[in-house]
Amino acid sequence: MFSLSGTLMLCLPGALLAAAQVEFHKDVTPVLRKHCQGCHRPGEPAPFSMLTYKDTRPWAKAIRAAVVARKMPPWFANPAHGEFQNDSRLNDKEIETITKWVDTGAVEGDPAKAPKALAFDQGWRIGKPDLIVEIPADFPIPKDGVVDYTWFAADMKLTEDKWIEKLQVIPGSREHVHHALIFARAPGSKFRPTLQPGGVTSRPEIRPEKLPPQSDKGSFAIGVGLGAAEMIGDYVPNGDPYIAEPGQGRFVKAGSHMLFQMHYTPNGKPATDRTRVGIVFAKTPPTERVINDAVINTTLRIPPGEPNHPVTALVTVPRDTKIGAFGPHMHLRGKAMRVELLRAGQDPKVLLDVPAYDFNWQLKYQPKDWVTVRKGDQLRVTAWYDNSPNNRYNPDPKREVPWGDQSTDEMLFAFFDYVIPAQP
Ligand code: HEC
Incomplete structure (x- = not known):
């Protein structure tokens, strides 16, 4: 290994050699500033800070693993479907910079070459x-x-x-x-009628007494009636x-x-x-009122032990409008979610695909351009749940899981922002 890289280095022309040298301050810090330090700094919930070389260096291998697997920064939308203005993923070049830095010994380099520190x-x-x-x-x-x-x-x-x-x-x-x-x-x-100003609760309020018959017919949480x-x-x-x-x-x-x-x-x-x-x-x-609404299906019932149980919610869009943000929401058994636009005579269009949902990250996905939808179009939300013992978050794989707002029950909730005229 040593002799191989030694030979390579001897053969490389000077310019390439310099390019191959990846340093913390000069090369890696700009990537960390842009994509990581917002959360990885003292006082934030991330488990370690990346503000300095000293704090970052012990995590080098974990950092490489996290960026190669695209586990970090947290972003779960499949890039094959839709472009999002708040897409936080690293590009291939940034991943390569980190990988090379770690693989060549995670060297510090000259602190004077670091870009100016961010002001948070x-x-x-x-x-x-x-x-x-x-x-x-x-x-x-x-x-x-x-x-x-x-x-x-x-x-x-x-x-x-x-x-x-x-x-x-x-x-x-x-x-x-x-x-x-x-x-x-x-x-x-x-x-949540029992929660009044001054109050605090972690008690669930939404758990149907009698389970409704299962159906694929979804509904809107707020509805265009609003209020x-x-x-x-x-x-x-x-x-x-x-x-x-x-x-x-x-x-x-x-x-x-x-x-x-x-x-x-x-x-x-x-x-x-x-x-x-x-x-x-x-x-x-x-002139435009932005409304946050959601497509839901409260009739879900997830059989015990099922590793990949699908539930759909199909709703008809009641007016011409446009959609500006999606927020998938499920609980501990939530595994994946897809939102599609169905229009008569056309193939379904995937607006958002989240193949590996993570309950810990309640992210919002904002399309680059608002998505135009027409009265009569349908939104189809498909959610998959893992109620098997292989789901490490699963509190009880033996239970049939109904709708409910505590994390041990489940939800199919696809939030979205849309608009109506401000003065109807
Ligand atoms: C939105 C906030 C946020 C951003 C941005 C972010 N992280 Fe994290 N990171 C976290 C949190 C919180 C955790 C703890 C685990 C969790 O909650 O998912 C974490 C965990 C980690 C871990 C430990 C993973 C493990 O397996 O234990 C590594 C390594 C990591 N982040 C690297 C990075 C890198 C590198 C970047 C930038 C490319 C980054 N993170 C961007 C919030 C963030």
Whole structure:
């Protein structure tokens, strides 16, 4: 091995030799800045920091394995279907840079050649919020164990209807918050009725008493009738705030409550969390209202032991519109999900394919261009579940699993953003 590389080096012309030398500061740091440091730095939930050579070097082999297998950065959409503006994958050249660096001894090189350090802004990136709503009390996160999704409610204290232009979630304890989903619940909505402002719960609310007959006919969670509760924002580590495109906005009714669904991951250190949501309202009403809705199928029933149980949800699009984001959501047995557009006389078009779903990552996939859909088109969501003992997250492979909002039950939920005219 030594003599082979020695011979090679002797034969290589100077320029190529220089190109083959991959150094941490000069070559690897730019990749880590762009793709990794947003999460891999002190105070964030990733298990180690990549800000310095000293912190990164012991992880070199694990880093190579993670990027070659495309396990990191977390991104689960199959690149064969659709292009996404928030695609965080490394390109082949970046993967090669990391691989070469690790394979040639993970050398440090000259620190002076590192690009300028990133400034991580942990404050408001949306300007000064017009409204800040926080979870109603400091929430104690235990040292270890598993914390079920925890819900909080707060009154938004809105005396008039508003249009949201920007929204940002700032976690109280960044290293413990793995995701947050933020909902606005309009007055009169039946969504989680027992959770009222000031309240906190991790009790499931959605578990049908009597199991409905199984069917492939899906439904919309909110429906175009609207008015239930709508997801208006979300947070994942290194995620971006919601910033409406020009002419767009999200609508909230006067008197709405804000509901927070928090996913905390204990990491050996106890902490408290007081997550905040900042909102900048539009000065003038937009022309398009962005709505977050979901295709669901509440009739699912996953047989015990099944390694690859498919469930579909088929819905008909009730109006001409366009779709700007997808968010697949299942629980611990969720394995894969695909969203397709069916149009009469045409082959089905795959809008999003997630072949290896990971419950730990509630990601949103934003198509490069909004996808035009027409009244009468159908959306078909297919979800696959692994209820076998080979699924290491499976809490009980012997159980037939129905719909329910606790992670030990299941869901078929495909969130998406679409638009309607702001003034109907
Ligand atoms: C969105 C946040 C985020 C980004 C971006 C990210 N990571 Fe991670 N990484 C995590 C978290 C959180 C974990 C802990 C495991 C998990 O939750 O999946 C992790 C785990 C890892 C691990 C340990 C894997 C294992 O098998 O235990 C490695 C290695 C790693 N990341 C490398 C990288 C590299 C290299 C990049 C950039 C190319 C990167 N990560 C980008 C959040 C991130």
